[in-house]
Amino acid sequence: MSASVTGLAESATEPHVFVIFGSTGDLARRKLIPAFYELQDREDFRHRSVVLGVGRQTLTDDEFRAEAAEALRAAGLDPDDTERWCSACLHYQSISDGFEALADRIRRIEADHSLLAENRAFYLALPPQVFETTVTGLAEAGLNHSAGWTRLVVEKPFGHSFESAVALNDLVHTVFDEEQIYRIDHYLGKDTVQNLLVFRFANALFESAWNRDRIEEVQITVAESLGVEDRAGYYDQAGAVRDMVQSHLAQLLTLVAMEPPTRLEAAAIRDEKVKVLAAVRAIDPERVVWGQYATSSGIDGTIPGYTDDLGQDSSTETFVALELFIDNWRWEGVPFRLRTGKKLPGKATSIAVVFKEAPISLFGPEHAGHAQANVLMLTIQPDEGFKLFFDVKGPGEGAPLRTEAFTFSYQEAFGDLPDAYETLLGDVIDGDQTLFVRGDEVERSWHLFDPLLESPHEVVAYEAGVDWGPPSAAQLVGQHGWLEQA
């Protein structure tokens, strides 16, 4: 589990330089710079952390600071404070000057800021095409090790197929040890995702029912209401399986299905996650539904289809629903149904655990209010929280059973949750790999989903903003249908 649970965060932060490749890109601006700014709230960060932006542009430190300050203002953070922080802790180096110049610059910064322990993290917020040259360049400049620690943070996608993922891992492993590598899947940084383990292993009531004897099926949904927006170029090469299923949905699957780890340590937890993926039976292509959003017209006007957004014809899937089984003692025979898509009628990431019905019903068919089995709905985002649906006696005479819900809201209990990147960057600095994806985990996931992409399949149109995928997606699930988080 993350430092947030193992308690590592209590220890003082080790002095370090955090290098961001792609520091003027979208991810850096929207997520990384604000996350570093928020981390400065931690007292143990003061005077121990410097961020060095790296990019192809030629910028002075002050120009970069101005950009960063603008990004922070756009994120709603206090301008006075932001400028003070930017000038104290932000530097910039153009990669056009080469990796040796970068190495010199890092050493100069370490001297100027008294960060002589040589602890360094490199965040590759870069497109896949420049990944190899960057890793190689770091190594050639001797930046893959130091007197302190050196850590490499890698953004997804981790390859675009099983083969390319293996090749990518091989490349990185020639230069860095696995213990230095932090593969980001930002879902793992969400409190609600981390809580999956807490909820399961701190609450015996649920964990004792968390198996094939008591559970009918598990549904995992990552529904987006947006389309591909300005990522159409990348997205058309990827599609929903590569972009979402192989990463986010596979992560949620492993956390829901894994055995208890021997202890709350990165190695033990990641071992158990890999075991889940290794136990998944080859997915039946007949139990996969592929969709692409098509133009729809409604009272709010026309919603453009995927090929309109892209500007050309395409057979890339923007929706996929599938069924899989985990062949182990805990889960044999329990269907896991996964779905994700763009321009769906709602936006929600949720996990619905559908428990088995009572073996007999004491309550006759006249109790029409008895609508469903016990369902535990874990909503990852938005409206973070849980609902547990159960049947209760309706009020008064002649009352049918009613399905009602226990509810719990993170917002009501805790207020706003921290951003995932803040958690993950803090864990990189703390040296906690728990919330990062291990090399074998990535490969296992690709090994599972890659064959689907290879198998012939028809991509069926669904109405943008109207349908929850093609009609056949509904036939993947049992009598309960797909359960909405609402």
Place this chain on the structure above:
Amino acid sequence: MSASVTGLAESATEPHVFVIFGSTGDLARRKLIPAFYELQDREDFRHRSVVLGVGRQTLTDDEFRAEAAEALRAAGLDPDDTERWCSACLHYQSISDGFEALADRIRRIEADHSLLAENRAFYLALPPQVFETTVTGLAEAGLNHSAGWTRLVVEKPFGHSFESAVALNDLVHTVFDEEQIYRIDHYLGKDTVQNLLVFRFANALFESAWNRDRIEEVQITVAESLGVEDRAGYYDQAGAVRDMVQSHLAQLLTLVAMEPPTRLEAAAIRDEKVKVLAAVRAIDPERVVWGQYATSSGIDGTIPGYTDDLGQDSSTETFVALELFIDNWRWEGVPFRLRTGKKLPGKATSIAVVFKEAPISLFGPEHAGHAQANVLMLTIQPDEGFKLFFDVKGPGEGAPLRTEAFTFSYQEAFGDLPDAYETLLGDVIDGDQTLFVRGDEVERSWHLFDPLLESPHEVVAYEAGVDWGPPSAAQLVGQHGWLEQA
């Protein structure tokens, strides 16, 4: 289960006369008359139901109607409507004129109101002393049977000991069959109490954990903030065991602990309830704590003790806490802790089901927020609803586990619940005995608790309105302590 769940209420109400003995008493005024008035809202009641009040006073119908209208107004019911109903459906007969006169009057009313089916219910809202003469009187006038149905409704206390309860049952059984007898424990009329069976047997998630493997202990609390008020005379002869434990707490115990009935019928359900009582091991007198509230002084002034309220010395208990075990496969070794008392710091009837902790804790001692095991708190009254306590990851870095609660509120889901007496009177008329206590059940309960009263015991003082009973009550329970519903 009651007509409210079995669906019997759908059928038309059979025409009847409902005779209330003690019709000018407190119970009739506060509960029975308002309940009958509310029942008239049921369309199938119109022109089929007449109430005949019986008492020692000599009153005309109109005088009785005026008293009833006053009682309805005091209960907050609409005066216009109440007077119309009173004059249409209410009559009065003095028992000073004898039982033959009563029989004549009933027959006259049946003729006048065209209720010729001779369906009759007799509600004995009477002190125990006149119980025998009333039952005998009814029999001598031939009122223990009729061409239609004849039902006898009996208020608690059902005797004051095992022996007296057996004698009382024997007496009644000489005149009425058990199928004619409806022993009221008004707790069973509460929707929240009836829901115990629905909640257990319609929700497989909970029922599958409802046993010695998963449950650590069960606590049943009936806490009152009031003292004995104007019932001191009666109460001093009874005490908490006779007044509360033998009846209300025993009923809650049986509903929480019973096996699933073969079907939702009175006989099947009551069979299972009796089996629970029959399986309770003789209670260890060392595991019983007796208390009596004593004068206390606080910022709100002095709260008088029990002997002040009573006006004389007494060793009657106003508080009792005890531990018992049910020797069957489901419950062996699981302690059931019961407590009830007057002038406690809070008012609540609740059942706390404490589930076992996880076999190992993955979360270290630094997670100080981990306060308790999973607890299902069923609040019978007031604030009717459930809470399910569970552990969740606190927000952000360095966060301890936090114990939070799923919540469900009847009020929020359903609005106001009907009064227990309305439910129970409706069930008497519908001929559904489910929510009434069977003769053998009463005897079993007395058999269980009577020996405690016989065994020597010390009654320890506790501060009125301040203490939750004597300090030794806290030692009856484990590390969790007594769980409050708050």
